[in-house]
Amino acid sequence: MSQFLQVLLSGLATGAVYALVAIGFTLVWQAAQTVNFAQGEFVMLPAFFVLIGMNWLGLSFWISLLFGLVVSVVLLGLVFKKLIVEPILPHGGITLIIATMALGILLKESAKEFYGAEAQPFPALFPGDPINLFGAAVSLRDLLNLAISLGVVVLLTLFLNRTRTGRCMQATAQNPAVAEILGVDVKRMVLYTFLINAALATLASFLITPVYLAKFSNGETLGLIAFIAAIVGGFNQIRGALVGGLLIGVLDNLTATYVTAQYRAALPLVLLIAIILVRPQGLVGTSEGRAV
Amino acid sequence: MSDLAMSDPVLSVRNVEKSFGGIRAVRGVSFDVRKGEVLGLIGPNGSGKSTLFNCILGQLPPDAGEVSVNGRNVSGMRASELNKLGVGRTFQQLSVFPKMTVLDNIILAGQEHHGTMLSRLFGPSDAGLTEEAERLIAFFRLTHLRDELAGSLSYGQQKLVDAAMAFMAGPSLVLLDEPAGGVNLTMLAHFKERLAAYNVEHGTTFVVIEHNMEFVMSLCTRIIVLAEGAVIAEGTPDEIRSNQTVIDAYLGG
Amino acid sequence: MGARSLHGAWRLLLIVALLAAAILLPLGQKNYFIYVMTSWLIFAIAAMGLNLTLGYAGQISLAQASFMAIGAYTTALMTLAGWHWLASLPVGLAFCFVVGLVLGYPALRVKGHFLAFVTLAFNTLVFLVLRNEEWLTGGTYGLSGMPRPEFGSFSTDKQLPFYYFTLGVTVLAALGLWAIVRSPWGRAFKALRENPIRAESLGVDTRRVTLLAFAIGSAYGGLAGALITPLVQFIDPGSFGLAHSLRILLMVVVGGAGYFFGPFIGAAVVILLPEVLRFTEGYYLIIYSALVIVMLVFVPSGLIGIFGRLREKLWPKRQVRADMAEGARLP
Numbered sequence: 001m002s003q004f005l006q007v008l009l010s011g012l013a014t015g016a017v018y019a020l021v022a023i024g025f026t027l028v029w030q031a032a033q034t035v036n037f038a039q040g041e042f043v044m045l046p047a048f049f050v051l052i053g054m055n056w057l058g059l060s061f062w063i064s065l066l067f068g069l070v071v072s073v074v075l076l077g078l079v080f081k082k083l084i085v086e087p088i089l090p091h092g093g094i095t096l097i098i099a100t101m102a103l104g105i106l107l108k109e110s111a112k113e114f115y116g117a118e119a120q121p122f123p124a125l126f127p128g129d130p131i132n133l134f135g136a137a138v139s140l141r142d143l144l145n146l147a148i149s150l151g152v153v154v155l156l157t158l159f160l161n162r163t164r165t166g167r168c169m170q171a172t173a174q175n176p177a178v179a180e181i182l183g184v185d186v187k188r189m190v191l192y193t194f195l196i197n198a199a200l201a202t203l204a205s206f207l208i209t210p211v212y213l214a215k216f217s218n219g220e221t222l223g224l225i226a227f228i229a230a231i232v233g234g235f236n237q238i239r240g241a242l243v244g245g246l247l248i249g250v251l252d253n254l255t256a257t258y259v260t261a262q263y264r265a266a267l268p269l270v271l272l273i274a275i276i277l278v279r280p281q282g283l284v285g286t287s288e289g290r291a292v
Numbered sequence: 293m294s295d296l297a298m299s300d301p302v303l304s305v306r307n308v309e310k311s312f313g314g315i316r317a318v319r320g321v322s323f324d325v326r327k328g329e330v331l332g333l334i335g336p337n338g339s340g341k342s343t344l345f346n347c348i349l350g351q352l353p354p355d356a357g358e359v360s361v362n363g364r365n366v367s368g369m370r371a372s373e374l375n376k377l378g379v380g381r382t383f384q385q386l387s388v389f390p391k392m393t394v395l396d397n398i399i400l401a402g403q404e405h406h407g408t409m410l411s412r413l414f415g416p417s418d419a420g421l422t423e424e425a426e427r428l429i430a431f432f433r434l435t436h437l438r439d440e441l442a443g444s445l446s447y448g449q450q451k452l453v454d455a456a457m458a459f460m461a462g463p464s465l466v467l468l469d470e471p472a473g474g475v476n477l478t479m480l481a482h483f484k485e486r487l488a489a490y491n492v493e494h495g496t497t498f499v500v501i502e503h504n505m506e507f508v509m510s511l512c513t514r515i516i517v518l519a520e521g522a523v524i525a526e527g528t529p530d531e532i533r534s535n536q537t538v539i540d541a542y543l544g545g
Numbered sequence: 546m547g548a549r550s551l552h553g554a555w556r557l558l559l560i561v562a563l564l565a566a567a568i569l570l571p572l573g574q575k576n577y578f579i580y581v582m583t584s585w586l587i588f589a590i591a592a593m594g595l596n597l598t599l600g601y602a603g604q605i606s607l608a609q610a611s612f613m614a615i616g617a618y619t620t621a622l623m624t625l626a627g628w629h630w631l632a633s634l635p636v637g638l639a640f641c642f643v644v645g646l647v648l649g650y651p652a653l654r655v656k657g658h659f660l661a662f663v664t665l666a667f668n669t670l671v672f673l674v675l676r677n678e679e680w681l682t683g684g685t686y687g688l689s690g691m692p693r694p695e696f697g698s699f700s701t702d703k704q705l706p707f708y709y710f711t712l713g714v715t716v717l718a719a720l721g722l723w724a725i726v727r728s729p730w731g732r733a734f735k736a737l738r739e740n741p742i743r744a745e746s747l748g749v750d751t752r753r754v755t756l757l758a759f760a761i762g763s764a765y766g767g768l769a770g771a772l773i774t775p776l777v778q779f780i781d782p783g784s785f786g787l788a789h790s791l792r793i794l795l796m797v798v799v800g801g802a803g804y805f806f807g808p809f810i811g812a813a814v815v816i817l818l819p820e821v822l823r824f825t826e827g828y829y830l831i832i833y834s835a836l837v838i839v840m841l842v843f844v845p846s847g848l849i850g851i852f853g854r855l856r857e858k859l860w861p862k863r864q865v866r867a868d869m870a871e872g873a874r875l876p
Contacts, residue, residue, distance in 0.1 A: 035658045084838065091845035093657060094605055098798050099841045101791050106834035113827045224669070227662055262677045269666040269673075276655055276663050375748040383746075389739040392732070400736050403729040404748035412729040419729045457747060 006138060007253050013142035015229075015249020016149035020204040021222060022229035022241035023153065024197035029235065030173040031193035034085050035097055038104035040223020042198065046072040046205040047122050047214040048111050061123055069202050077198035081191060104219060111216035124210035145207045152203060153242055156196070160238070169193060221265075228268045232275045234285025243284045300363060302327050302465050302497040303348070308357035310343050317343040319521040320357070327464075330491055330498040332512035332529075334505070336542050340521040341501050348499070349381060349467060350374050361465060376405070380458035381467040387454035390443025394434060394453055397442050398425040401460035421460075428456045432486055448479035455483070459490060465497045472504035480504075484511050509533065517541065564716075571708055579704040580776075585816050586708075586715045587772045592796040592808030593722050594765025599794070600802035601726060602758035603738030604652050608664040609793045611671035612641045612763040614785035616770025618675070621688045621780055630694035630775060637767045645763025649756035668790050675782035687781030691774050701775070711772055718768060725761065726805065734758055738803070766793075799840065801847025810848050 025039050036042070049071045053064030084103060088096045126144045130137040160166035171179040172189040180186045212218055225248060233244025248268050256264045275282060301324035310318040318340045325331050335341050346352040348359050353368035360366060361379055369377075389397050403412060403419040412419060429435055432452045437445060442453055451471060458466050471487070472480055488511060491498055502508045508515065509529040517525040517532060519541040525532055532538055571579045595609045616637040623633035651663040675682045682688065693701040694710070701707040725731055736744035737754050745751045774780055792815055800811025818836070822829035844850055 029658075035661075084842070087842045088845060091841075094599070094802075095798065095841055095845045097605075097658070097661060098791075098795060099838050102795075102834040102837040102841070106831055106838070109828075109830040109834065113831060224665075228666075231659070231662060263673060266670055266673050269670050272666045273651070273663055276659050277651055280655055280659060371742075371745040372748050372750050375746055381746055383743060386740060387743060389736055389743065391739055392735055396732060396735075399729075400732050400744070400749070401747045403732065404750075409753075412733075413725070415728070417727045417729070457743075461748065 002137075003257075007257050008250060009138050009146075010142050011250035011253030012246055013139075013146045013249070014208075014253065015246035016146045017204050017208045017245075018222075018225050018229050018249050019242045019245025020149050020152065020200045020207075021226040022233065022245045023156070023238050024200035025226045026230045026235060026238065026241045027173075027193050027200075028197045029230070031169065032081075032085060032089070032190050033093065034089065035093065035100070035227075036197075037097055037100040037223065038107060038219075039201065039226050040219030040221070041104045041107040042072075042076050042201040042219075043205045043208070043222050043226075044214075044216065044219040045076065045107055045111060046202040047209040047218075048115050048120075050206070051115065051120055051122070051214060065206060068206075069199070072202040072205075073195055073198045075198075076201065077195035078191070080198070081194040085194070104223065108216050108219055115216075117216065119213035119215040122209040122214045125206060141210070148203075148207065152200070153238065156200075157238060165189075165192070225268060228272045232268075232271055232282060234282025236281065236285040240282045240284040244282065247283075300327075301325055302329075302362060303499065304358075304360045304363075305344075305348065306358045306360075308344065308347055308354045308359060310340075310347055310352060310354050312343075316521055318347065318354070321518070321521070321523055322357075323516055323523065323526070325465075325497055325499060327497055328491070328495045329514055330488075330500065330512045332508040332515040333499060333501045333518065334503070334508055334515060335518035338520070339518040339541075341518055343521075344518065345467065345469065345501050349379075372404075375461065375463075378461075378464040379467065380461065380463035380465070382451070382454045382458050382469055382471060384470045384473055388442040388445075388450050388457070391441055393439050394429065394442050394445070395422070395425055395438050397453055398428055398456050398460050401457035405461045425460065428460060431490070432456050433482070448475045448483070451475055451479075452483060452486070455487065459494075459496070462494075463496065465499070468498060468500045468502075470502055471500065472502055472507040480507065487511060567712055568709075571705060576704045579708050581816065581820060583704070583708045583711050583776055585812050586711045587769050587776065588793065588796060588816060589809045589812040590715055590718050590772070591766050591769035591793050592800070592812050593718065594762040594769070595793055596762075596797045596800075596802060596804075596808045597722065597725070597734070597765070598758045598762030599797055600804070600807065601731065601738060602734040602754065603741075604649075604755060604758050605657065605661045606648070606664045606759065606762065607661055607787065607790045607794060608648060608668040608671075609762070609766045610785045610787070610789035611668045612645065612766030613770035613773065613789070613793075614671060614675060614780075614782070615641050615644060616767030617774045617780050617785070618682060618688070618770075619767075620771040620774040621691045622681075624691050624694075624774070625688065630771070634768075634771050637771045638764050641767030641770075642760045642764045645760040646756050648763065649759030652755050652759060653752050665787060665790075668787050672782050672786050675785070682782070685781060685783075687779060689779040691778050691780075693775045693778070707776065711776070714768070714772060718765065722765070723805065730754075730757070735803075795837065799837070799847055801849030804847070804849040807847055807849050814848065 021039060021043055024042075025036060028034050028036055046068045049068035050064045053059040053067040054061060057064075057067070059067060080103075084099055085096065088099050124141060126141050129140050131140050131143075132138075160170055168179070168184045169189045169192060171182070171184055172186050176186050179189075208222075209218070229244035229248050230241045231244070232247065233242065234240025248271070251267055251271070252264065255267045303325040305324070306322050308318055308321050309316070321340075321344055333341055333344070343352065347354045347367075350366055350369040350371060358365055358367060361374070361377055364377065366374055366377070366379075389400065392400070399418050399421045402421045402424065406412075406419050406421065407415060418425075426435070426438070429438055432455070434449065434452055434456070437449065442450060445453065455468075455471070458468075468487075471483065475483060484507060487498070490496060500508065500512060512529060515527065515529055515532045516523055517535075517538050524541055525535045525538045527535070571582055591609055591613055594612075595606060598604050598606050619637035619640055620630065620633040623636065624630055648664065648667055652660050655663065676685055678684070679686075693707055695701065699706065701710045726734075733744070733749050733754050736747075736749055737751055737758070741751050796811035796815045797808060798811070799814050800807030800809065818833055819829055822832055825832060
């Protein structure tokens with residue numbers, strides 16, 4: 001039982017981080033009809049910016065975190081939108097998909113060439129000591145990851161629902177033409193979406209890299225899991241991405257521990273196919289309309 | 293006309309009901325359309341015209357009642373099956389294949405009605421339909437646009453192509469969805485004249501949904517007026533023009 | 546009509562010239578050069594198939610590499626067991642056709658990005674099966690030692706004969722695709738891409754057309770796989786992963802989706818560019834992906850789009866006259 005609890009909680013913690021990535025992915029999809037196939041690399045890269053800050057620029061850890069955040073938000077939010085999404089989006093989704101795939105490769109190979117191919121240790125934000133919870137040895141880090149991720153989700157939801165800007169963003173996602181008529185600065189709202197996505201990916205990066213170590217190939221699985229989480233949970237709303245992320249985190253852990261290690265990666269894939277065919281709006285999503 | 297033809301309506305709508313949520317969009321509508329008629333279906337906004345239209349087309353299965361074409365129940369039928377049954381339709385928007393030539397558009401409209409799947413793979417590239425397609429193109433006076441990409445045509449020209457596509461397979465019934473919408477006056481006159489000519493030449497039955505009063509009044513042989521989901525008047529254009537109930541429905545709340 | 550037949554004559558001349566180049570170019574070249582050209586032909590076949598599914602029928606598929614895998618492994622297992630390559634071919638093709646039909650079913654329910662994800666998941670699942678089922682596929686160690694086919698006294702053991710063998714198959718495959726695209730089937734595929742609702746209302750069974758687009762495209766992928774087995778004589782699951790499906794997709798888009806010769810150009814670019822950039826060593830993928838992004842920003846319709854634009858400038862088409870813009874010629 002205590003092992004189960006351990007696996008469950010650890011799965012929830014990982015899942016919460018997946019959820020952050022999935023939420024960003026969903027936001028960008030909703031607001032800008034952009035499916036970002038480089039999302040995984042968006043999570044891989046910020047850790048490297050931090051390492052650059054610490055090892056190349058000699059900054060302290062926390063300043064490096066800030067540095068990494070700023071660079072990521074500018075590069076993966078602003079520059080991404082202006083240089084890649086804006087010119088290509090009018091020419092169709094497929095072209096943009098390929099462009100973001102190419103971007104993913106570009107980021108991955110750049111990390112490999114310019115920083116290094118070996119996995120780099122990344123300092124943890126919190127100590128990983130196990131604490132005793134209902135008889136199970138649970139990592140403090142896991143608990144804090146879970147708490148922080150959930151906290152961010154709550155904040156984001158509040159922002160989107162309770163603030164003026166947030167509601168404008170929602171309006172833009174639901175019906176950009178009408179939003180424009182009503183005076184919403186649609187372009188800016190879309191920009192905010194990209195910036196928020198970059199920020200979420202950065203946070204996920206900071207939380208997850210201590211465990212996986214900073215490696216250029218981190219993006220591959222993460223990206224795939226982000227899409228699956230977003231779709232399985234429900235593309236229409238943040239809640240969906242949250243549910244999807246947690247579910248996949250938990251199921252993945254449970255599968256690996258109790259069922260099979262070899263076909264562990266198959267579970268999310270099968271889940272994805274099943275959901276798309278049976279309930280394409282996702283577990284939590286609604287079949288009508290879009291909501292941020 | 294033999295008695296048999298008189299007794300078998302091309303389109304038969306019986307007590308069709310359709311609701312969305314709490315709103316009864318179509319309330320017990322019944323009417324028949326005889327061969328060769330040009331029936332106009334009009335009504336103010338929210339009268340249920342479009343819903344009824346979609347029920348006839350099989351897009352929306354009615355909650356109650358029945359729609360039959362040439363005696364066969366077509367409720368909930370797939371569009372391609374309905375088309376094979378002899379029902380053609382035009383669309384309000386995006387009705388052509390933009391990156392294919394006008395000729396290809398019209399050949400496509402006929403090819404699924406000729407031969408089998410295999411003959412379409414191994415047979416001639418045009419399924420033997422070039423001559424027929426060119427005849428239709430000439431009928432609509434579009435011969436000079438034969439090799440143009442349909443997407444490069446003007447809106448009115450696209451509507452003509454759309455109609456040609458609907459006619460290509462020689463349907464017994466054609467449903468026209470707001471054919472006059474957004475078309476300029478000169479083109480509209482030409483379009484109306486061609487539709488009328490086709491109807492006379494081939495005896496094809498038309499059902500037209502339209503907002504443009506003048507278009508409907510001059511083209512249709514019979515008109516049905518809907519308001520709030522129910523039929524409020526039926527008759528010739530002259531009768532409808534002077535019908536007080538109809539006038540009230542349009543001017544009233 | 547004069548302009549059209551002139552255009553047709555130019556096109557025929559171009560094709561003959563390209564064919565002649567394809568036949569003559571490898572003569573006297575190093576083996577590696579011939580190997581790369583063979584690789585180009587094989588991937589052009591895979592890209593042709595995807596071009597049918599995506600370019601002509603508008604169905605996005607990120608699974609083409611998994612069909613290459615099915616074709617490759619079928620051919621490998623059968624030729625290793627002593628069967629002739631020609632006997633393994635129909636088996637591989639049929640297998641791919643059927644599996645392709647199955648993959649087409651999700652396409653009936655979902656479109657666009659969702660379909661991309663489903664096919665992506667499918668590709669990864671196939672990869673997992675190939676990697677895990679060692680008893681059949683050799684797992685991560687793969688299969689090796691597959692023989693090159695012999696046709697009577699004509700042996701394809703050496704690079705050059707194998708290249709001509711591949712060229713022959715490619716020409717046949719291209720002719721087959723040309724026949725399909727020119728036929729009413731091709732018209733139905735295009736209709737599916739451009740306006741599926743209108744197509745359905747004209748009697749086109751869009752469900753059947755969608756499934757066929759997948760099945761045929763997949764069979765072409767299988768054909769490419771059947772050729773790659775004797776070419777490299779060693780296959781492993783890693784050669785058919787998601788990255789390779791993306792490569793093939795890239796070939797279709799770079800060349801020009803929906804244009805018949807797009808896949809040939811796209812395959813050439815995608816295969817040759819890394820060779821050309823080889824001197825940059827570690828950085829070649831960076832430059833490569835950056836170039837792809839730049840190309841997509843400036844020429845999203847693909848390289849054939851550039852030719853199209855040039856042609857417009859040199860041979861302007863009949864313009865629609867201003868007075869025609871508003872109406873048909875009235876009596």
